[in-house]
Amino acid sequence: MYTVSEITDYAFYNLPAYQIFIPETIRKIGKYSFASDRLVKLDLSKMTFDVIPDFCFHDTRSLRVLKLPQYIRTIGYKAFFKSQISHVIIPRTVEIICSKAFCKSSVLELDFSNTHIEIFNNSVFENCSLLKSITLPRDLLQINNGCFAYSAIRELSIPQTLQTIQEGAFEFMINLEKINYKIDKIREIPNKCFNGCSSLTSISLPNSIESIGNYSFASCKFEKIIFPKSLKIIGNCAFKSCSYLQEISFQGINIKKIGEECFCKSIILSKVVLSDTIEYIGSSAFKCTMVSDMIIPKSILYIGKKCFSNCRILQKIDFTSTKKLTKFEDKLFYNCNSLETIIFPENLYFVGQNVFSFTKITNIKLNLQEIDILAFADMDKVQTIDLESSSFKVLSSHCFFRCLNLNSLKIPKTIEKIQENCFKYCPISDISLRDNLIHISKYTFSYTNFEVLDFSNCSKIMKVPMFCFQGSIWLKTVILPPNLRVIKDFAFYECTNLEKIEFPRNLTSIGIGCFGNCVKLESIDMSNLNVSVLSQICLKIVQN
Template sequence: MSASLFNEIICDPQNNYYSVENGVLYNKEKTSIIMCFQRNFTSFIMPETVETVWRAVFAGHIIENITFSSKLRAISESCFQESHIVNVTIPDSVKSIGDSAFYHCKYLNSVVIGNGITIIPAKCFAESNISNIIFNDKITTIKGSAFLNCINLKYMKLPKTLTNIEGNVFPHDVVLDFPEDAPFSFDNQGLLYNSSKSIIYMRFSDLEHYDIPSTVSIISNGLFSSLGKLKSINFTSNSSLTTILDGAFWGCINLEYIDFPNTLTYIGNHAFRDCNSLKTIHFPDSLIAINVYAFQSCRKLTEVHFGRNIKSIGMTFYACGSLETVIFVGSDGTDLGKNSFIYCSKLKTIILRNITKIQSNCFWGCTSLQSIEIPDTIQIIGSNVFINSGIENITFFGKSFNIYYSVSSI
């Protein structure tokens, strides 16, 4: 429920659970702020009894200044998102801040982080106009996209306690001041790693080509996202890469080809979404799972070959309008997830070997798909698998299995 739907709230003084003061809804003891219905004030002094502020309480408000309670322990998710807050000093009493707490705060200028905080959460200050931040000396982790697209943030002095940085944390043009002996390293390509170079956290460059060291096992969230200049990625023959995380190459519109190493096991959500120059993909036998939307709207993708050990794919190839051929050669059972090939309107050939499940809407809108052979390994076919497709012939092999609607409605 949004507080913006109400002009006023009145609470019976005899209510045993809630109280209202100046348009702010509290629990009875005033230890929690639950909602703020007064959207016109620019300053707010928090009662000293308050310990927690609930999700999105001041989101979208014109509040500019706030005095926090000295007993405040938690600022919840999206609490000040898109508000007019200008300067923030987090008191030492606060132990946790929720994701996106100050997301898209276009008036935010400076932030001081109190001594109780050890983790800066995901998207905490992303898309804000913050220009200055002072960390305490207890911060250990900065989570994904915490300062993404903070265009006025040009310099950051990082605490000596910092040991973990997740993907796409900082704006790409920020100057980072690391303490001596910090467990991070840069290379001459402008890539930021952990000390062992097993994780790439960020890039601070816009190159056409990158060489990924053999030590790298994880490519972090959004690492190369929206890098329109990127044309190629090179992995060494002895690569250690196992994981490509969410959105890692999203929007790399000129990436034409990628030769995945034989160590890769997982590709995350949206990892190659809108990579409009990819044409053919050969997945290695090591690959086990691809998550949802991983190759969504790859407009020139025509052919996909899976390796022998793929176990599951999600809504992976959504709206790949040029995709014509898909080949599975798996030796173990594979689960085709919901909407896996939805709206692949040019898909004509799909070879399904050792498939165990075809989930709902898998081939919905595949108008060029006229025939398909279902292998004897199949166990389940979900609903609406071939609805709005061009399917005319389905050949079933092997023993019985479960179909979750009538065959005539396929």
């Protein structure tokens, strides 16, 4: 009579048997050995083998209760993957659980309290959508990537021995309401650690924590969170979409960096107190929050683009003590509809795109070295802008575009170039143009409210480009640059109030439709000109 000591790989794979009797002589079982969708009864409690191999109970759909051998040390990779087993009794001898061991299984509860497991590997309990309760090993040191992600656990107690938590360990545990731990060895909350735990209402961060990773607590249900003094860095999107978070304070915290979108879309966050150690605040960090005012500490070196955009009740922000901040990045205060007051940093030298668009700011006075396109565009409430003491040389494209109430503008004395659409749809009626102006662009003065434009001091301008003054219906008089040589096509098209224009002696070319629909321009004196190129279309349109 033979003694059976081993069950090989796939031995009972998809076997149409409801019950299998296993002899006590078995010392080893193979991969997929019991992966059968019909198996209902199986008792391994008296076996002496010490490894549940990879895929052993993979996709078992009828087996509900299982007693493991009492000397098991290792549970293999995907051993219970997609298994419908609801109850598994874990022997105290278990030391290793491989990745995805219970992943997507139907187990209801697990107790590892008497084991000496030190590491829970990647995704061990991931997508255990019925797992309501688990007791962790008392000697647990490490929880790996995605270990409990998408599981149904409501409460979790972490042992004091824990030293490391890896990325996404508790991600999208949407039923998790409470997590208990008293640990002081963890330095980092990793990326996505509690991301999407939408029922988690509170958490006490260990005093040892120095960094909070990207998306660590995104979409959690916190109303308030207390940060440990040891905290130095908060990663990108760490508290994004925490829609119940009302206040945060970094007072007394040694934090250096708040990452991009850190509190973005935390839609009722109304109170923020920054510490005097913060140096970096990332892009969109406080976007779409309910903060009404903020004092920026003197330690700040950088604030990213869109940081405060769409903060619709932000009324005042104070940079008084900020000496090191030199740039306002793109859309920094974009669509802050209630923002009336900015106390600017003393050493601000750069303004990016759409920084102040759709705010309630009425007056601006700045000393800048550089501006980007659209720098002051869509400031629909601004009335005065004073940049006279600035030193930049280019008024960028769309710089004052649609400043619908702007009635006073002082530009730097250093301006050499004015780019396209710079003043488009601005109601300003007067501007000083100086002798260092070299270049104007197409549409530069189009659709503006200027009545008189005097270029008599601009001796370096040789060309008026296409559409430069198009649609400026209030324009009556233009004094052209003294050394002008070329007026391009449609330059003064539809300047319907233009009455007088004097041409400089050096003018040699006038383009197509240049004075088209200038209905009040009754005569043009070209008697002193030596014009080599004069478009007949230009003359006909004026005559008609």
